[in-house]
Amino acid sequence: MNLRETIFALAQAYRVHIKEAVNANELGLNGMHVRCLHAIANCPQCTANAIVNQLGKDKAQIARLIKDMLDKGWLEKHSSEFDKRSQILSLSSSGTALQQQLVQLEKQLEQSFEAGLTQQELDEFRRISSKMLANLGEHSWE
Amino acid sequence: MNLRETIFALAQAYRVHIKEAVNANELGLNGMHVRCLHAIANCPQCTANAIVNQLGKDKAQIARLIKDMLDKGWLEKHSSEFDKRSQILSLSSSGTALQQQLVQLEKQLEQSFEAGLTQQELDEFRRISSKMLANLGEHSWE
DNA sequence: CTCAAATAGTTGACTTTATCAACCTAATCT
DNA sequence: AGATTAGGTTGATAAAGTCAACTATTTGAG
Numbered sequence: 001m002n003l004r005e006t007i008f009a010l011a012q013a014y015r016v017h018i019k020e021a022v023n024a025n026e027l028g029l030n031g032m033h034v035r036c037l038h039a040i041a042n043c044p045q046c047t048a049n050a051i052v053n054q055l056g057k058d059k060a061q062i063a064r065l066i067k068d069m070l071d072k073g074w075l076e077k078h079s080s081e082f083d084k085r086s087q088i089l090s091l092s093s094s095g096t097a098l099q100q101q102l103v104q105l106e107k108q109l110e111q112s113f114e115a116g117l118t119q120q121e122l123d124e125f126r127r128i129s130s131k132m133l134a135n136l137g138e139h140s141w142e
Numbered sequence: 143m144n145l146r147e148t149i150f151a152l153a154q155a156y157r158v159h160i161k162e163a164v165n166a167n168e169l170g171l172n173g174m175h176v177r178c179l180h181a182i183a184n185c186p187q188c189t190a191n192a193i194v195n196q197l198g199k200d201k202a203q204i205a206r207l208i209k210d211m212l213d214k215g216w217l218e219k220h221s222s223e224f225d226k227r228s229q230i231l232s233l234s235s236s237g238t239a240l241q242q243q244l245v246q247l248e249k250q251l252e253q254s255f256e257a258g259l260t261q262q263e264l265d266e267f268r269r270i271s272s273k274m275l276a277n278l279g280e281h282s283w284e
Numbered sequence: 285c286t287c288a289a290a291t292a293g294t295t296g297a298c299t300t301t302a303t304c305a306a307c308c309t310a311a312t313c314t
Numbered sequence: 315a316g317a318t319t320a321g322g323t324t325g326a327t328a329a330a331g332t333c334a335a336c337t338a339t340t341t342g343a344g
Binding site: 030031032057058060061083084085086 | 300301302303304305309310311
Binding site: 002006007012013018110114124128132 | 146148154158257270273
């Protein structure tokens, strides 16, 4: 298994398992919902544009995603006082609850990943990974 | 950066960079083409079904992908002598050339990833990764 | 041997996801 | 002010992925 296969196998495994967990809990959200919830939760004064940059997606797609999530009542938006072009996005109470559930599920999944590994190994994994990312000039980028 | 972020950042970085390289070389192929070329190259007596299992995709999608690649002249197919339901797929000469170019580009990209890392670190990364995959009961799975 | 069940592959119809270009409004820059 | 840039929305369309039905073989239980 070369590096490419390793990396994709990990990502694929994560995707498959978190999808299972999300479906099992019938949260009614898809992959982009998940990423968007996290992005907003972790980004103070989040705007649509911030999400576009963070997730590396087309702004049209993000606009529709946000509209969908607003309709579902997971988000709130109000225009920025500093730049009237910008809409500040935040999680509603139901959005926050959802995101917290996700954090929970992800924590559990991470524990599955990490089973039988020492703290040292985990640190090492992260250290090497971030070296690789630095090599390619990647940012936090989700 | 937690484990999820790390894993997806790596996968995303790989995807973005290989896509760039492929586009830069104007090979005219997309992500599924790439994966399919590799799958066929590495699978003796490859069938559509083998690809479905290897890539974990819907068989309808794979059938259309193969048709497309046959039209483009990258593949050849002939029915199996052992099972007349099966179509054995192989790379044509242009398909082989394409796949070889990809191998080249991927090798270069891997070198970018691995820059400044020792062989020990790389081994360690692979070892830890496969432990994680084993935790989740993953197979080679691409 | 025979017939039901399983397997390989194809196709049609459809949903989801992603992309491109046009556009509006507000901000910024001489 | 007038031109340009940036944030966001929308329409149209392309690409990816999914579901179900169907054909043609093969397998396997009785």
